[in-house]
Amino acid sequence: MTVLIAYASRAGATRGVAERIATRLRSFGLDVHLDPLLGREEVGRFQAVVLGSPIYSGEWETEAVDFLRRNAPALAGHALWTFSVGWVGRDGTTHDAKHLEEINRLAQAREHRFFVGALDSADLPLVQRLAFRMRGGRSGDFRDWAAIDAWTDEIARQLTASTSAR
Numbered sequence: 001m002t003v004l005i006a007y008a009s010r011a012g013a014t015r016g017v018a019e020r021i022a023t024r025l026r027s028f029g030l031d032v033h034l035d036p037l038l039g040r041e042e043v044g045r046f047q048a049v050v051l052g053s054p055i056y057s058g059e060w061e062t063e064a065v066d067f068l069r070r071n072a073p074a075l076a077g078h079a080l081w082t083f084s085v086g087w088v089g090r091d092g093t094t095h096d097a098k099h100l101e102e103i104n105r106l107a108q109a110r111e112h113r114f115f116v117g118a119l120d121s122a123d124l125p126l127v128q129r130l131a132f133r134m135r136g137g138r139s140g141d142f143r144d145w146a147a148i149d150a151w152t153d154e155i156a157r158q159l160t161a162s163t164s165a166r
């Protein structure tokens with residue numbers, strides 16, 4: 001079973017999640033290819049796809065949306081999982097709803113997950129840093145590896161079950 005893990009990542013947090021998922025899926029004996037959405041990969045040669053993007057200003061990264069748009073016909077016949085990486089707002093809510101509409105319009109994922117990412121506000125330009133603070137944002141790495149691993153195990157369970165059923 002060959003699996004494509006395609007991801008976008010500006011600052012590395014989503015890359016880390018994608019790498020973690022890849023390593024764990026390989027430990028189940030799956031043949032995993034990790035692709036930073038350079039658009040070189042032919043979706044058709046994989047049996048399953050995991051696609052992830054960070055959220056910036058409420059949206060998925062353009063290359064992740066483009067990937068979905070470009071590969072929509074091929075993805076229709078694939079097992080697809082999608083995940084977003086972002087922050088949790090002051091009130092504990094995520095800013096997840098807006099970009100999900102577009103993803104759902106373009107593809108039918110088996111499941112979509114939101115994971116809290118990582119952010120160092122010192123890396124932001126001053127205006128963004130101030131806006132981030134005003135919105136109650138906190139610097140740090142908040143990636144929940146146990147939740148990411150548990151989701152990966154569920155993907156592996158589904159993929160290995162479909163292989164052994166053949």
Ligand SMILES: Cc1cc2nc3c(=O)[nH]c(=O)nc-3n(C[C@H](O)[C@H](O)[C@H](O)COP(=O)(O)O)c2cc1C
Nearest residue numbers: 009010011012013014054057058086087095117118
């Ligand atoms: C300028 C800026 C805007 C952001 N906008 C959002 C947002 O609208 N919703 C959200 O959930 N997270 C938002 N984030 C948080 C990022 O998605 C988070 O830091 C993520 O870990 C970045 O992933 P990356 O390192 O793979 O690029 C924003 C971060 C920055 C710096």
